[in-house]
Amino acid sequence: MKRWTTLFVATAMALSLAQAPQVAALVDAGRFQEAYEAGLRLATPEALALAAKGASFHAMYLAKPEEKRAWFERAEKAASQAIAKAPDYAEGYFERARALGRLAQYKGILEALAEGLAPRIRSDLEKTLKLDPNHAGAMVALALWHFELVQKGWLVAATQGADGAKVEPLMKKAIELEPDGIIHRVEYAKVLAAWNKKEEARKQLETALSLPAKTAADRYDQERARQELARLK
Known part of the structure; x- marks a missing residue:
């Protein structure tokens, strides 16, 4: 029984690793909402970060103005789930910073400062760069933060x-x-x-x-x- 359990777990992990690139392909193809939903279903750290990316991109490029804030909130939640599962996964922090940064723009400076978003964004970007010193996206985002x-x-x-x-x-x-x-x-x-x-x-x-x-x-x-x-x- 133990042997079969181990085999099942190993097979499930292999399938998860194989499916994550499929979520990335959905993002690359512009099927952002599908990528978000697929990433949530797969629920690995990589897939959840991709779900967050899909949600942010949907908000940035496709969503109606009144829908954008909700999509950035979905992105923040998915990225936080990725971080909870893998605290040393750089993309989780980067995607959360991206979502929070866009949320701060929609909430306005006073609400964003009152909620302490600025230090949270900076912290996530600096954590990204600590885990991945050559993360160009985090560098651009941190530059924009300043x-x-x-x-x-x-x-x-x-x-x-x-x-x-x-x-x-x-x-x-x-x-x-x-x-x-x-x-x-x-x-x-x-x-x-x-x-x-x-x-x-x-x-x-x-x-x-x-x-x-x-x-x-x-x-x-x-x-x-x-x-x-x-x-x-």
């Missing part, structure tokens, strides 16, 4: 420990690690445009549009790049 809080004024920045001097080094390091990352260049361009470095922003957007779009999210981000480029002209 940037957005500094943009709110010196008092908010000071109370949260945000530092505008950290923004550009983090952005540049992320692009160095992942030069084909379309989203990195679009987010960097947003920062550069806000700093009135329009020519540098334009170059980042043009590069983003020249890169191959490998996933549905890449295509959505290239559309963002087109829109941002049109606003700069």
Whole structure:
């Protein structure tokens, strides 16, 4: 009996590992809601992080404005479940930070600060980088964390420990690690445009549009790049 139990557990684990890439494929194909549901059903740490990613992407790219907050909340919950199952899994922390960061935007600065979202986001991003020092996505997100809080004024920045001097080094390091990352260049361009470095922003957007779009999210981000480029002209 023990032998059969061990065999069953091993088979179940193998099936879970085999199915997680299928959830990732759904995300890449732009079937974000399906990826979310499939990841919840599979319920491994990797699948739950992918479920969170699918929920966040659905909110960012497809959901109606009134639906976005609920989808980011679903993403945060799925990522928290991934962390509970695997406390040393970097993607769980990154996906939770992504969801909380977007939630903070929808809740507004006062509600977000009252709920303590800013330090939670920073903590998750720093944990991601501790577990995976070359996580380019976390670098971009942490750069945006500093940037957005500094943009709110010196008092908010000071109370949260945000530092505008950290923004550009983090952005540049992320692009160095992942030069084909379309989203990195679009987010960097947003920062550069806000700093009135329009020519540098334009170059980042043009590069983003020249890169191959490998996933549905890449295509959505290239559309963002087109829109941002049109606003700069």
